[in-house]
Amino acid sequence: xxxxxxxxxxxxxxxxxxxxxxxxxxxxxxxxxxxxxxxxxxxxxxxxxxxxxxxxxxxxxxxxxxxxxxxxxxxxxxxxxxxxxxxxxxxxxxxxxxxxxxxxxxxxxxxxxxxxxxxxxxxxxxxxxxxxxxxxxxxxxxxxxxxxxxxxxxxxxxxxxxxxxxxxxxxxxxxxxxxxxxxxxxxxxxxxxxxxxxxxxxxxxxxxxxxxxxxxxxxxxxxxxxxxxxxxxxxxxxxxxxxxxxxxxxxxxxxxxxxxxxxxxxxxxxxxxxxxxxxxxxxxxxxxxxxxxxxxxxxxxxxxxxxxxxxxxxxxxxxxxxxxxxxxxxxxxxxxxxxxxxxxxxxxxxxxxxxxxxxxxxxx
Numbered sequence: 001x002x003x004x005x006x007x008x009x010x011x012x013x014x015x016x017x018x019x020x021x022x023x024x025x026x027x028x029x030x031x032x033x034x035x036x037x038x039x040x041x042x043x044x045x046x047x048x049x050x051x052x053x054x055x056x057x058x059x060x061x062x063x064x065x066x067x068x069x070x071x072x073x074x075x076x077x078x079x080x081x082x083x084x085x086x087x088x089x090x091x092x093x094x095x096x097x098x099x100x101x102x103x104x105x106x107x108x109x110x111x112x113x114x115x116x117x118x119x120x121x122x123x124x125x126x127x128x129x130x131x132x133x134x135x136x137x138x139x140x141x142x143x144x145x146x147x148x149x150x151x152x153x154x155x156x157x158x159x160x161x162x163x164x165x166x167x168x169x170x171x172x173x174x175x176x177x178x179x180x181x182x183x184x185x186x187x188x189x190x191x192x193x194x195x196x197x198x199x200x201x202x203x204x205x206x207x208x209x210x211x212x213x214x215x216x217x218x219x220x221x222x223x224x225x226x227x228x229x230x231x232x233x234x235x236x237x238x239x240x241x242x243x244x245x246x247x248x249x250x251x252x253x254x255x256x257x258x259x260x261x262x263x264x265x266x267x268x269x270x271x272x273x274x275x276x277x278x279x280x281x282x283x284x285x286x287x288x289x290x291x292x293x294x295x296x297x298x299x300x301x302x303x304x305x306x307x308x309x310x311x312x313x314x315x316x317x318x319x320x321x322x323x324x325x326x327x328x329x330x331x332x333x334x335x336x337x338x339x340x341x342x343x344x345x346x347x348x349x350x351x352x353x354x355x356x357x358x359x360x361x362x363x364x
Contacts, residue, residue, distance in 0.1 A: 219260020
């Protein structure tokens with residue numbers, strides 16, 4: 001096995017937030033899936049999965065399992081990232097191996113803009129793992145109302161009706177804004193009732209035996225929340241990105257650079273070893289896709305918000321940068337579907353469903 005074939009598995013640098021000393025102890029090929037296990041001197045297991053050769057060239061790692069050995073009551077979170085390459089989105093499967101209960105976070109419904117065709121290629125990869133492993137889907141989570149991809153929440157719910165869909169209570173604000181922009185039917189509810197649960201800041205819930213806290217982290221949108229598993233990891237949605245990418249834009253309705261800075265301070269105040277799973281990655285030339293970092297790495301290296309960058313400097317930078325950004329490619333279809341918790345608009349009297357396009361409304 002040459003480094004050219006497997007080098008990306010072995011280059012576990014500090015930028016990954018994972019131990020750098022790792023001994024390979026098994027490698028095998030199962031149904032075109034390459035699975036490698038490493039065991040470090042810190043008693044952490046890291047599992048790498050690639051479902052196609054395409055990912056071998058552009059993605060360093062897909063999942064990590066970690067447990068704290070300090071007490072018998074500590075829980076293990078098995079986290080697997082399924083990248084949707086077209087939208088640069090990290091779909092995340094969070095599993096409690098003790099109970100086999102799981103949550104699916106920020107799922108993607110594939111959408112071909114030119115034809116208006118939807119498909120379930122990306123999310124079906126996750127559901128195949130769920131079925132193969134015998135997991136029970138307990139939660140269908142959203143970090144916010146996404147503007148860059150369509151959510152597959154409704155599709156997942158159709159497969160697993162016992163699962164609860166959940167999002168931050170700020171989703172109601174987003175619904176009100178876009179009901180007006182898209183001139184939706186008067187009966188369209190803006191109370192968040194499309195979702196089973198609307199989180200408040202500080203809410204707690206469980207994925208199996210995993211204890212999860214909800215942290216309100218608005219700024220990118222008013223609906224943004226992060227999901228924190230204590231002493232392990234946090235899933236931050238569109239707040240902070242990989243250190244060399246920076247932070248999320250704040251120019252959507254009710255977005256705010258001031259608010260985003262305050263939200264990120266909540267994240268950066270967590271223990272430095274806390275793993276951060278980001279929702280998107282837009283790597284600069286020469287770097288592979290990567291969705292995992294740590295609080296400590298962000299504080300040292302994030303180009304927008306590392307230690308030493310003041311609140312005023314961040315706000316000035318973020319505001320100036322946002323003024324140059326174009327609307328996301330899938331903004332219009334994404335919002336119309338996602339404020340419905342992933343349900344497509346109802347067919348009209350001819351049996352065809354439509355996405356509205358407001359003309360000359362977006363800034364660019």
